[in-house]
Amino acid sequence: MSLAKDIPWEDVPEADHSAAQSAEGLPARPASSPEEPSGWPEVVERIQRGDPDGMAELYRVFATGIRFYLCRQLGPQELDDKVHDTFLIVAQAILRGHLREPERLMGFVRTVVRRQVAAHIDQVVQHRRENMDLDHGARVADLQGDPEQQAIWRQKVELMEEVLAGISRRDREILMRFYLDEQPQEQICADMNLSETQFRLLKSRAKARFGALGRRKLAGKHLTRISMRASGGGAH
Amino acid sequence: MKATFGPHVPEDILERYALGQIPDEDSVGVEEHLLVCEDCQDRLQTTDEFVLAMRQAAMKMVNQPRSRFERFTAMLAGFRRGWLPVYAAGFAVAALAVVIVSTMRPPDRLGEPQLVALRSIRGEDPAGISRALAGKPLVLRLDLTGIEALDAYRVEIVNARGDRVWDSMARPEGNTLATPVGTALKAGRHWVRLYAQLLRQQLLREYGLTVE
Numbered sequence: 001m002s003l004a005k006d007i008p009w010e011d012v013p014e015a016d017h018s019a020a021q022s023a024e025g026l027p028a029r030p031a032s033s034p035e036e037p038s039g040w041p042e043v044v045e046r047i048q049r050g051d052p053d054g055m056a057e058l059y060r061v062f063a064t065g066i067r068f069y070l071c072r073q074l075g076p077q078e079l080d081d082k083v084h085d086t087f088l089i090v091a092q093a094i095l096r097g098h099l100r101e102p103e104r105l106m107g108f109v110r111t112v113v114r115r116q117v118a119a120h121i122d123q124v125v126q127h128r129r130e131n132m133d134l135d136h137g138a139r140v141a142d143l144q145g146d147p148e149q150q151a152i153w154r155q156k157v158e159l160m161e162e163v164l165a166g167i168s169r170r171d172r173e174i175l176m177r178f179y180l181d182e183q184p185q186e187q188i189c190a191d192m193n194l195s196e197t198q199f200r201l202l203k204s205r206a207k208a209r210f211g212a213l214g215r216r217k218l219a220g221k222h223l224t225r226i227s228m229r230a231s232g233g234g235a236h
Numbered sequence: 237m238k239a240t241f242g243p244h245v246p247e248d249i250l251e252r253y254a255l256g257q258i259p260d261e262d263s264v265g266v267e268e269h270l271l272v273c274e275d276c277q278d279r280l281q282t283t284d285e286f287v288l289a290m291r292q293a294a295m296k297m298v299n300q301p302r303s304r305f306e307r308f309t310a311m312l313a314g315f316r317r318g319w320l321p322v323y324a325a326g327f328a329v330a331a332l333a334v335v336i337v338s339t340m341r342p343p344d345r346l347g348e349p350q351l352v353a354l355r356s357i358r359g360e361d362p363a364g365i366s367r368a369l370a371g372k373p374l375v376l377r378l379d380l381t382g383i384e385a386l387d388a389y390r391v392e393i394v395n396a397r398g399d400r401v402w403d404s405m406a407r408p409e410g411n412t413l414a415t416p417v418g419t420a421l422k423a424g425r426h427w428v429r430l431y432a433q434l435l436r437q438q439l440l441r442e443y444g445l446t447v448e
Contacts, residue, residue, distance in 0.1 A: 065270060065271035065274075066271065068277045068281075069270065069271065072280075106271060107264070107268060109271060110271055114267075121398075121429075122398075124439060125439070156285065157292045157293050157296070158293075163293075164293055175294070176294045176297075176298070179287060179294060180290075180294040180405070182257075182404060182405060203251075207286055210286055
């Protein structure tokens with residue numbers, strides 16, 4: 001299913017400039033830095049000149065991230081096609097000179113990817129509306145995986161049960177309030193008479209314990225990374 | 237070689253992002269960094285797995301029936317900590333307050349949540365779109381008929397532009413899912429999306445909601 005045609009790329013802005021700094025505590029938008037391949041404007045210029053290395057660099061930098069974002073939001077189905085469509089939109093916009101601020105290439109890519117996700121969901125919802133009587137049980141994306149992946153995941157959940165069973169009732173309640181009931185950290189700390197440091201420590205200990213158990217029992221088995229990264233290099 | 241750019245996303249921010257607690261308009265810096273930083277992609281992946289495993293394991297524990305002995309010892313522990321008399325006194329004060337208020341003036345309905353029943357829509361039939369009042373507390377009731385039965389679902393509200401304005405997890409009762417909305421919605425068309433996966437990866441159904 002191709003989505004490239006659904007998004008008029010000339011309408012895609014280079015992202016909202018005011019948003020990045022608005023959230024307290026959130027990292028500011030990464031600016032161009034010497035670590036970047038050669039700076040976004042140069043990459044853009046090379047692509048516009050028709051330099052194939054420019055296109056290759058664009059793909060090298062963004063393909064994994066685009067794949068990761070799309071897979072996380074939509075699941076692994078037709079992932080290569082979706083990555084390809086997204087890359088195509090970005091490349092065409094650059095070639096046609098529609099990227100007005102080359103230094104904002106990253107924001108532009110993010111906007112394109114988000115629109116691709118929204119367009120995909122809209123398509124699926126529309127399809128579902130039209131075929132409601134036919135496919136009640138169908139899903140946007142089947143992330144259940146193959147039997148082996150399902151078995152690995154069940155083991156992971158069992159490991160987490162082990163972690164939860166191995167801590168005090170109070171600590172368990174704190175974790176459940178945060179992760180299951182999604183209560184704000186401030187409320188949990190106030191209710192349970194905890195400092196922020198104690199709260200963070202409890203979470204990091206649980207993560208460390210889960211990680212250690214996982215490494216011991218599920219060594220070498222990575223569940224969703226398989227689908228996110230496996231075909232990343234061979235798509236283009 | 238992995239590509240990395242700029243400072244990495246702090247752990248707590250990454251966790252909030254994984255939990256869907258960072259509003260779309262504030263996620264620019266995080267998402268732009270994630271697009272190019274494989275280290276942070278890996279960390280987010282690990283965090284996603286941890287959160288999802290935690291939720292599933294916690295839910296299994298919550299749903300496990302407690303034995304009589306456990307309930308009894310829990311009650312005893314509460315009594316030992318001296319909370320039982322506190323609860324009793326609290327209930328008595330609350331009950332008295334309710335009686336006094338109810339005899340003094342008619343009930344004020346301004347702050348009461350409005351219950352909105354949502355039906356999944358067919359085509360663009362406006363009759364299928366539920367309505368609610370802007371700026372008022374809201375409790376959504378979703379009809380789950382025809383949807384796979386799960387222990388919990390994720391409910392997300394997006395505005396007409398597709399920006400997420402609220403989301404939460406909710407547990408069903410039979411064929412219905414009732415969930416209070418933790419934010420007052422502005423006027424306009426909204427979509428309520430029901431997901432199977434706790435990390436919003438499996439969209440099951442969408443409901444229309446017009447806020448006026």
